[in-house]
Amino acid sequence: AQKITQTQPGMFVQEKEAVTLDCTYDTSDPSYGLFWYKQPSSGEMIFLIYQGSYDQQNATEGRYSLNFQKARKSANLVISASQLGDSAMYFCAMREGVNTDKLIFGTGTRLQVFP
Amino acid sequence: DARVTQTPRDKVTEMGQEVTMRCQPILGHNTVFWYRQTMMQGLELLAYFRNRAPLDDSGMPKDRFSAEMPDATLATLKIQPSEPRDSAVYFCASGLGGRGNEQFFGPGTRLTVL
Numbered sequence: 001a002q003k004i005t006q007t008q009p010g011m012f013v014q015e016k017e018a019v020t021l022d023c024t025y026d027t028s029d030p031s032y033g034l035f036w037y038k039q040p041s042s043g044e045m046i047f048l049i050y051q052g053s054y055d056q057q058n059a060t061e062g063r064y065s066l067n068f069q070k071a072r073k074s075a076n077l078v079i080s081a082s083q084l085g086d087s088a089m090y091f092c093a094m095r096e097g098v099n100t101d102k103l104i105f106g107t108g109t110r111l112q113v114f115p
Numbered sequence: 116d117a118r119v120t121q122t123p124r125d126k127v128t129e130m131g132q133e134v135t136m137r138c139q140p141i142l143g144h145n146t147v148f149w150y151r152q153t154m155m156q157g158l159e160l161l162a163y164f165r166n167r168a169p170l171d172d173s174g175m176p177k178d179r180f181s182a183e184m185p186d187a188t189l190a191t192l193k194i195q196p197s198e199p200r201d202s203a204v205y206f207c208a209s210g211l212g213g214r215g216n217e218q219f220f221g222p223g224t225r226l227t228v229l
Contacts, residue, residue, distance in 0.1 A: 045220035105158040
């Protein structure tokens with residue numbers, strides 16, 4: 001089974017609108033961390049947001065928030081007030097367990113923001 | 116503005132040649148990662164180090180790949196001999212390790228093996 005699943009290969013959103021990028025994960029370890037990274041066309045990987053499995057509140061960072069639903073094993077990224085510069089690939093990743101720093105990445109979602 | 120640096124940015128080589136990629140992690144970071152990104156396999160971890168000691172290299176083909184940290188400011192990834200299937204973007208990342216600490220990625224080395 002895939003550890004991280006991103007079912008949306010591509011998404012479109014109009015500027016200033018909000019968009020949700022889906023991510024589901026699979027682990028039996030009670031301690032894990034979930035990350036979102038952005039990869040613009042230039043290729044670099046940019047960290048956006050982190051959610052720990054024991055965190056009580058959903059993580060937020062500026063226009064990014066993580067909709068963490070533990071029972072559903074989902075960690076969707078919400079981008080509010082989309083900007084043209086948000087057009088990029090977005091990757092969800094999981095660190096599984098406490099004894100590793102290894103990240104397992106999903107296949108990514110390509111987001112395109114149009115005016 | 117601290118960044119992870121990688122050299123070379125682009126490398127074209129012929130099958131059978133040795134390839135060495137270098138990475139300078141962010142000063143003070145004790146954990147260094149090597150990732151490979153391809154269209155088919157996506158992003159996959161090859162190996163990572165903590166305090167210069169290898170912790171996990173299970174993702175790395177052992178027969179032709181090797182990763183080392185000669186010192187705290189330099190990580191290397193070597194492929195010998197290179198093959199066309201090694202064509203990919205290789206990312207180095209560094210971080211402080213531990214829960215919640217993000218990994219900071221370098222710009223990547225785009226490797227093409229002909």
